Amino acid sequence: MTAIVSISDVSKTYASGFTALKNISLDIHKGEIFALLGPNGAGKTTLINIICGIVRASTGHISADGHDIIDDYRKARFKIGLVPQELTTDAFETVWATVTLSRGLFGRGQNPAHIEKILKDLSLWEKKDSKIMTLSGGMKRRVMIAKALSHEPTILFLDEPSAGVDVELRRDMWEMVRSLRANGVTIILTTHYIEEAEEMADRVGVINKGEIILVEEKQALMRKLGKKEITLELAQPISAIPDSLAHHKLELSGNGHELTYSYDTQGERTGITTLLQDLAQTGIRFRDLNTKQSSLEDIFVDLVRERS
Structure with a gap:
């Protein structure tokens, strides 16, 4: 141009x-x-x-x-x-x-x-x-x-x-x-x-x-630099993330009622499919799902922090 x-x-x-x-x-x-x-x-x-x-x-x-x-x-x-x-x-x-x-x-x-x-x-x-x-x-x-x-x-x-x-x-x-x-x-x-x-x-x-x-x-x-999060509201609380789910990027919060899965926007969507399949195999059910994507502000703050 x-x-x-x-x-x-x-x-x-x-x-x-x-x-x-x-x-x-x-x-x-x-x-x-x-x-x-x-x-x-x-x-x-x-x-x-x-x-x-x-x-x-x-x-x-x-x-x-x-x-x-x-x-x-x-x-x-x-x-x-x-x-x-x-x-x-x-x-x-x-x-x-x-x-x-x-x-x-x-x-x-x-x-x-x-x-x-x-x-x-x-x-x-x-x-x-x-x-x-x-x-x-x-x-x-x-x-x-x-x-x-x-x-x-x-x-x-x-x-x-x-x-x-x-x-x-x-x-x-x-x-x-x-x-x-x-x-x-x-x-x-x-x-x-x-x-x-x-x-x-x-x-x-x-x-x-x-x-x-x-x-x-x-x-x-x-x-390229943004991240997405999927938060699963569990039907029943859990006390810890099962070993069978350890390879997923999961965080447990909300007194055991929420599982948050983070991935970058370049990541493969098959990761989400695999996560849901693994959850079903462990018997963990969820009743709601929310998604969140990084804003430009999130990316900017991360960039400046990395270079400071």
């Missing part, structure tokens, strides 16, 4: 000696929603700030839509929209004025119809004449998104866009992001809300201690 953002051997070491990024290489595909996950201090924001020209990398090369971010920074920056974590807006400006100004800063001519559409899509139209200082935190977050979209970028970075935002607005933003992707915009998302990545992302990258430890299509990742 075509890479719209290409990152090659990027590192960042600050004057203090702290290394925030270590030899990052990554391609973001054109038209995808890419979720970059990692704990606090992992390097997510540093990487985004380097791509957007806010921070200078110590080593490495990056191109945005074919333009080197250093040698051809004007054209590269023109392609990029950024919604930062911090709410940095002019408190005394109106919503309409600050979004219109952002468009002008990129050399775009006036386009009231485009600004109107953005504000309506973000449920800001009724607030267009309100000063930023009068808005709630959620509304200010929407203004930041509107500013980032004002110059019609082809690449949009959303750095923790749902921080401090209620559930309803979060879902509205998900719909907006899907709409942008449908119109050809590539979305790079960092988030602490794993359900956000699980809901929207096409691919997931995990960064920890300044290093990319995994990049995978979301569905493939969940198939």
Whole structure:
């Protein structure tokens, strides 16, 4: 697939000696929603700030839509929209004025119809004449998104866009992001809300201690690293797992009333069939069965724990 953002051997070491990024290489595909996950201090924001020209990398090369971010920074920056974590807006400006100004800063001519559409899509139209200082935190977050979209970028970075935002607005933003992707915009998302990545992302990258430890299509990742559990509610409690069932991955709980069987999603389903047959042979009967599959959050936590 075509890479719209290409990152090659990027590192960042600050004057203090702290290394925030270590030899990052990554391609973001054109038209995808890419979720970059990692704990606090992992390097997510540093990487985004380097791509957007806010921070200078110590080593490495990056191109945005074919333009080197250093040698051809004007054209590269023109392609990029950024919604930062911090709410940095002019408190005394109106919503309409600050979004219109952002468009002008990129050399775009006036386009009231485009600004109107953005504000309506973000449920800001009724607030267009309100000063930023009068808005709630959620509304200010929407203004930041509107500013980032004002110059019609082809690449949009959303750095923790749902921080401090209620559930309803979060879902509205998900719909907006899907709409942008449908119109050809590539979305790079960092988030602490794993359900956000699980809901929207096409691919997931995990960064920890300044290093990319995994990049995978979301569905493939969940198939490859996810686990499933089957919990059997027994008709009669048992005091211990019989020796004849010892080769199965079973745990006894619920005061002897529950048997839990764990297996990875790559495992053969014949294992479940064999388990049920073995249970019948031992005379253990069950009256109910429940299944559970790992979420993306479970996988992420396990990955970070393994690499820490």
